[in-house]
Amino acid sequence: MKIAILGMGTVGKGAYETAKTAGGIEVVRILARHEVEGYEHLNEIITSDIADIAGDKDIDLVIESIGGIHPAREYALECIKAGKHFVTPNKNLISACYDELKAAADESGAEIRFTATAGGGIPWLYNLRRTKRCDEIQEVRGIVNGTCNFILDSMCDKGSEFEDVLVLAQAMGYAEADPSADIEGTDTLRKTVISANLAFDADVKEEDVPCYGIDTISSRDIDYLKSMERAPRLMMNAAVNGNKLCVYVEPVAFPMTAMEASVKFNFNLITLNARDIGTQSFYGQGAGMMPTGQSVIQDVLDIRDGVNHTPASGEGVEKRKLKLDNKSAVHRYYLRCSEIGSEIEKIIETSEKKGDVYYCSTKPVSVIKMHEIAHKAKSDGKEMFIAALAE
């Protein structure tokens, strides 16, 4: 199979290296603006013009690893419309533009795969799709951002302060120069949207999903949670409740004995619950050159080999019409704040003052309400951190 790679960044290189060892895949064209350092021998297959790829009838499949929405979306559409299969690890693109890409693919007969967009090297979306063909998914949840896990695990392990660990994570290449997409939860949010839409055949949009990150956490939270024998993790959450879908992103304080609390460094742990198979979890590297590159190439091999886990007949798993509605998402939270206003007063069950800080546990409160209070505190410049209390 002849393929092209758009973008020779970390994942593009990982895909290129994996393609070399996988066998049966030939990278015949690479889109890059410049010569790629360390890959000078590929100069003659490098082009900066997407038309050289979209217009090349010999190319069966295109890997897009440019990242971001533009020009990734436009390049993707051009290639897909030309009938080329399309594989991408680009979560921004799939979270925002999947419907448009899928419509183009259905028209041209191309296949689209995006396993690496959520879970990186973990075959999470792949297995989720496979489980769906003979089961009904009821919940997907998990740790899907390695940067946040590295930060939270380091804070728990070493007692360090958030800002110091973030600097360390940047130095080690686990966090980007601008870490906001990771620590504010946006990256987790995109992976949540992709996972939920696949799991539930839903049409959830990023802007409709409540999301609270870990950027307001402090070592005081870690210390207090430790005294409760808990550890925080940033979690994607998506579950069916009747004919509604609850989908949100927030920190969760797990008992130390929970599997999530045992997830170290930058690893990911992603879980599904389904009617027949019960609970099933997938653990591994959620990012990195070779893991993500391999995940991309696995998708390529699946397309080449015709692996398609859609049920073959109309019978069997029925398409569910589930709508996002977070009203029934209600639970208790841990909450740290510097003052207890009337809004907080209404929801707390217990509170303890240490120095000038209040550590509280709330009554069961809706995710929507809790996030609203926490986001308001942040925009007002007030100290606050929240974490759902896992049972």
Next chain:
Amino acid sequence: MKIAILGMGTVGKGAYETAKTAGGIEVVRILARHEVEGYEHLNEIITSDIADIAGDKDIDLVIESIGGIHPAREYALECIKAGKHFVTPNKNLISACYDELKAAADESGAEIRFTATAGGGIPWLYNLRRTKRCDEIQEVRGIVNGTCNFILDSMCDKGSEFEDVLVLAQAMGYAEADPSADIEGTDTLRKTVISANLAFDADVKEEDVPCYGIDTISSRDIDYLKSMERAPRLMMNAAVNGNKLCVYVEPVAFPMTAMEASVKFNFNLITLNARDIGTQSFYGQGAGMMPTGQSVIQDVLDIRDGVNHTPASGEGVEKRKLKLDNKSAVHRYYLRCSEIGSEIEKIIETSEKKGDVYYCSTKPVSVIKMHEIAHKAKSDGKEMFIAALAE
């Protein structure tokens, strides 16, 4: 696709139920000696004569869920030789007779799948095979026996004695009336042989693998390990060391913060390490009617859809010629015994006497040597329990 099911026990029923919802699979014949309670409506497709199935040209695929070696092996061979694809959750059969079944299948053009033989409902062997097509597996390990995990977790959680938990496990259906295959490690051993042979293209035989179970554990071990902040789990172990393979089954004492220590109830957690993808783990139900039944039907769907993760070309992952050789498998152990003879004296580093019991940590000692000492103690009727000390 028209299929037959041999044996309507727990897994046979689970496969039947899953086939009904999966779509595109029709169960046209069932092998059973009697009418199946609750399935009287199937009486007209039930036969007790394997020739009715092996000789039926309309049947494309046979699921064998009789269990054990005889007559499962003979029935399997008869069906495979008749060109029928073959799927089984029967670990005894695959561990002992895979080569014979595979040779018959290669001759007749049939496919063989056995994902449910190790990990039950977990797509462990499936993903292991998929990873292999573009990576090199270096290690497989894990908790693959739910009965033992239930016993160990209950002992840790409730402080109960081994015998009491075993009775409870039997009452709850987690352990069989004769629990020896589980608690002595034989079940784990078979899953280890199957996993290692698939992972490493090896030819490991059950009788060559050192195996020590949990049947000699006592609540005193749990208490002492707790004081070391450790919890025991029965583990399959198989790893490449140069051009040798180390393969063995034994209890391992994990730090409480290890993911294995967080595995509750009868769940399984199975891990691979590979050159590019790094560490990847799979968690879920290792047994049970619907999980195992679904795993069997997933194999059926894969055969129907031509999903085959073998590399397409001779290039890429090369077939390794690895031979079992446990000489380099050396590590420290926790050891409880009632007397320290000269053999034990030689290997212990520290020991503590409490009442009439010695609790020891050993120097690095070979798995072969340690198992030899522990098996000898058992056959001499002496008290002893061992657990490898995980780093």
